[in-house]
Amino acid sequence: xxxxxxxxxxxxxxxxxxxxxxxxxxxxxxxxxxxxxxxxxxxxxxxxxxxxxxxxxxxxxxxxxxxxxxxxxxxxxxxxxxxxxxxxxxxxxxxxxxxxxxxxxxxxxxxxxxxxxxxxxxxxxxxxxxxxxxxxxxxxxxxxxxxxxxxxxxxxxxxxxxxxxxxxxxxxxxxxxxxxxxxxxxxxxxxxxxxxxxxxxxxxxxxxxxxxxxxxxxxxxxxxxxxxxxxxxxxxxxxxxxxxxxxxxxxxxxxxxxxxxxxxxxxxxxxxxxxxxxxxxxxxxxxxxxxxxxxxxxxxxxxxxxxxxxxxxxxxxxxxxxxxxxxxxxxxxxxxxxxxxxxxxxxxxxxxxxxxxxxxxxxxxxxxxxxxxxxxxxxxxxxxxxxxxxxxxxxxxxxxxxxxxxxxxxxxxxxxxxxxxxxxxxxxxxxxxxxxxxxxxxxxxxxxxxxxxxxxxxxxxxxxxxxxxxxxxxxxxxxxxxxxxxxxxxxxxxxxxxxx
Numbered sequence: 001x002x003x004x005x006x007x008x009x010x011x012x013x014x015x016x017x018x019x020x021x022x023x024x025x026x027x028x029x030x031x032x033x034x035x036x037x038x039x040x041x042x043x044x045x046x047x048x049x050x051x052x053x054x055x056x057x058x059x060x061x062x063x064x065x066x067x068x069x070x071x072x073x074x075x076x077x078x079x080x081x082x083x084x085x086x087x088x089x090x091x092x093x094x095x096x097x098x099x100x101x102x103x104x105x106x107x108x109x110x111x112x113x114x115x116x117x118x119x120x121x122x123x124x125x126x127x128x129x130x131x132x133x134x135x136x137x138x139x140x141x142x143x144x145x146x147x148x149x150x151x152x153x154x155x156x157x158x159x160x161x162x163x164x165x166x167x168x169x170x171x172x173x174x175x176x177x178x179x180x181x182x183x184x185x186x187x188x189x190x191x192x193x194x195x196x197x198x199x200x201x202x203x204x205x206x207x208x209x210x211x212x213x214x215x216x217x218x219x220x221x222x223x224x225x226x227x228x229x230x231x232x233x234x235x236x237x238x239x240x241x242x243x244x245x246x247x248x249x250x251x252x253x254x255x256x257x258x259x260x261x262x263x264x265x266x267x268x269x270x271x272x273x274x275x276x277x278x279x280x281x282x283x284x285x286x287x288x289x290x291x292x293x294x295x296x297x298x299x300x301x302x303x304x305x306x307x308x309x310x311x312x313x314x315x316x317x318x319x320x321x322x323x324x325x326x327x328x329x330x331x332x333x334x335x336x337x338x339x340x341x342x343x344x345x346x347x348x349x350x351x352x353x354x355x356x357x358x359x360x361x362x363x364x365x366x367x368x369x370x371x372x373x374x375x376x377x378x379x380x381x382x383x384x385x386x387x388x389x390x391x392x393x394x395x396x397x398x399x400x401x402x403x404x405x406x407x408x409x410x411x412x413x414x415x416x417x418x419x420x421x422x423x424x425x426x427x428x429x430x431x432x433x434x435x436x437x438x439x440x441x442x443x444x445x446x447x448x449x450x451x452x453x454x455x456x457x458x459x460x461x462x463x464x465x466x467x468x469x470x471x472x473x474x475x476x477x478x479x480x481x482x483x484x485x486x487x488x489x490x491x492x493x494x495x496x497x498x499x500x
Contacts, residue, residue, distance in 0.1 A: 060086025
């Protein structure tokens with residue numbers, strides 16, 4: 001058994017036979033250099049190189065084209081280096097000015113190392129080979145995209161039928177067996193998936209769960225290949241999709257698997273969420289359970305983090321605003337999407353890669369400091385402060401995640417009392433009229449006292465910002481040019497909700 005852990009990839013390639021079979025190129029394959037299956041080896045690009053050792057500059061899958069202008073004396077070492085670099089084949093160009101015939105040492109070395117050798121006739125320029133490979137790759141990419149689009153539509157329709165129908169549909173599209181595995185049990189399977197799963201597959205599942213990021217793992221068994229992939233968004237997710245078939249998955253197969261895995265994650269999560277949320281809500285309404293017990297039931301911990309998100313740049317598209325989309329990425333059923341658009345969620349741990357993924361989809365998100373579930377409501381004000389800082393920085397912000405965080409030193413009650421007393425003059429003025437002094441001060445401090453960015457975020461003229469800040473300074477009786485004062489006010493704002 002051989003196993004590889006690899007990032008998900010949809011790289012387009014064409015089999016070597018597609019290049020060799022192009023009659024316009026008139027390529028000749030040296031028979032003794034071919035091993036079984038060699039013509040099915042993928043070509044990712046055609047590259048011209050006259051270096052004596054091009055291997056360090058290759059990524060694998062190339063068709064190397066050379067006229068032998070600078071062939072080294074040790075040709076066997078040259079060929080071995082190309083093979084070890086993952087080169088698919090060598091195309092040797094005949095030309096009257098360099099080599100009119102194929103060098104015999106090159107022929108013998110390629111035969112010995114099992115590296116396919118193609119003879120490019122003098123009438124076929126390397127540029128024609130490059131263009132033919134490029135055209136073939138483009139056509140293959142278009143075919144794959146059409147196949148992926150059709151599969152996506154098929155799987156999306158099947159998702160309405162639940163896990164069983166979706167699993168069967170994914171297996172049919174991939175022409176493989178498929179199993180959706182939870183924390184320990186197979187939740188759904190199709191097309192004669194082995195039961196139980198072989199030990200080698202379970203070892204591979206453990207490897208994926210021990211990793212991080214969006215990855216898949218492949219293992220080769222006696223009867224074919226098995227791929228294990230987590231449902232979105234993280235490699236340590238409890239739900240894994242296992243796919244097995246006689247041949248490797250290509251780029252289009254992996255793209256389809258990624259769609260299927262995401263849908264399986266959403267459908268599976270939706271079903272479990274409904275049951276878990278129903279039980280939790282019933283317990284709360286009847287007074288049988290506490291917020292901590294609900295959090296432990298739904299999130300696995302009584303300590304929670306509040307997560308908030310606001311529109312970033314163009315904002316999230318329609319799909320990214322769906323609660324099920326956000327639930328899958330934040331790995332929590334406790335998500336509320338609000339006008340704006342914005343969202344608030346109660347979650348366990350939220351990783352930086354997840355926050356960056358949200359930003360890529362139009363959400364700028366922040367994560368509050370960990371608090372007991374019973375104090376989640378009082379921690380809501382912190383999110384407004386974090387969002388103000390995130391908007392100023394243009395990136396996600398996580399509280400309690402750095403060496404300067406001092407949350408563990410704070411008593412929430414005393415901190416809230418300090419904040420209410422310190423900011424009371426502004427709150428009174430805000431309640432007496434539409435002055436937005438608390439919000440303006442929060443935004444101004446988040447932008448380090450910048451008038452222009454504060455005005456742009458609030459949608460007012462910079463002179464209005466200057467006037468409001470002057471009002472706040474007079475009401476508080478402080479000097480806002482003092483960094484110590486700014487620090488204390490920033491701390492206080494964490495515990496007080498923004499004004500109107």
